[in-house]
Amino acid sequence: MKRKELVDNIRRKGSFLCVGLDTDVKKIPQHLLNDEDPIFAFNKAIIDATAPYCVAYKPNLAFYESLGVEGWTALEKTVKYLKENYPDQFIIADAKRGDIGNTSKLYARSFFEHLDVDAVTVAPYMGEDSVTPFLGYDGKWVILLALTSNKGSHDFQFMKEADGMRLFENVITKSQTWAGPEEMMYVVGATQGEMFKDIRAVAPDSFLLVPGVGAQGGSLEEVAKYGMIDDCGLLVNSSRGIIYASSGEDFAEAAAREASKLRDQMAALLG
């Protein structure tokens, strides 16, 4: 999906919400466990209930890989279901991959040709030739980890060079020489809203994928205040707060309610 189409969807729906499909077989409602494919059954119900309120879905690969072949099958079915029924949804494989060139090329094929999602999250540690194999696919995106929302982000991402640039700023600055804001976004955690000022200083035009709102404690208002640009430039992810809003038979309605609340807040922030 191209940037213009994504932005049109955001404006039309009054939403920059991404729903994280972190589907854990241990957390889904009991009654679904009788289904032939409980993970897919859960995802399908969540998608049908929340699609009017969001513009993107983000399955985190760990949740599918941890089930082996069965999980991988559920993931493929979920992506296929989205593409056939909700072609206006931007699909992000949250994989945090990154390897030497010929290997990253295979990951790129895996996500952009085989699975055919719109974007994949990539870890920057191995540098340019681990990232560039993901580039150059028409309408596909790399979402590079810059500043993550977890406690451990302070271990290395804030490491400061002699000239004063921190690692996450260095990642953002250098990677913009590899790809422009039409095919590269950044993961920026929401746990400290004011950090978005520093991010916008080095990435004025890029879309940011923002985890950490909700369960992880970030504030949507602060993210919008410091991070929003003319064409929005934000995708805010919520996973647990939406998909596990209820553990009963009403889980899909509860998810819709939570997604709808966030959409209303976002519509107001979009003005």
Next chain:
Amino acid sequence: MKRKELVDNIRRKGSFLCVGLDTDVKKIPQHLLNDEDPIFAFNKAIIDATAPYCVAYKPNLAFYESLGVEGWTALEKTVKYLKENYPDQFIIADAKRGDIGNTSKLYARSFFEHLDVDAVTVAPYMGEDSVTPFLGYDGKWVILLALTSNKGSHDFQFMKEADGMRLFENVITKSQTWAGPEEMMYVVGATQGEMFKDIRAVAPDSFLLVPGVGAQGGSLEEVAKYGMIDDCGLLVNSSRGIIYASSGEDFAEAAAREASKLRDQMAALLG
């Protein structure tokens, strides 16, 4: 597998060779494509031919994931075959994973419980809570990316803090406060042999997994000269140089020949 057992295997076999199972369906011999599962058929033949000369196998997940369910099945069959027939082989899932805590926990389960390999490679960018969920499994290992063998390693890994420590040294130093040398190793590329002096200055007791010998240009002698410690402390990986030594029907014999050559050099270096 515990460190003592790994070291015993290295001494008994006169080898610290790891064979990289980077199995690409486009590169395996034509005649295997008629097999029901060509990837597994190739791996099985390579393993049977090379097992006497190596102590470890390292499937890179990208090669399997890029085939979806089919690839994941071939990977599971390969690991099972190794465990049943060559229980003295150390199995490394080269996955370069790393995510927020609850997600890394799922990756850990995927690799250590479901797939049941001995070690998994982990990317350090997200810091402590992305790595520690992989720790505490008896006899299982984290192999943390420190200094990789690709060109892009120079983009961020050499970034120097005000006090003079480079990112890869910072990663090694800090991560040793999370886990000792009985359950954490480091990936250190072999392309510059002298760098092993700097690595040993900060990781005197740790095992190092060394890619980049052979196809990527590193020298085995230099790695041993600067990197070897009392109980060896090295696993040197070769992938393409062994598994694609011949593209004909003699591919397994050719792989055995190349692995045997490296084993002979290693036996001499072990003294």
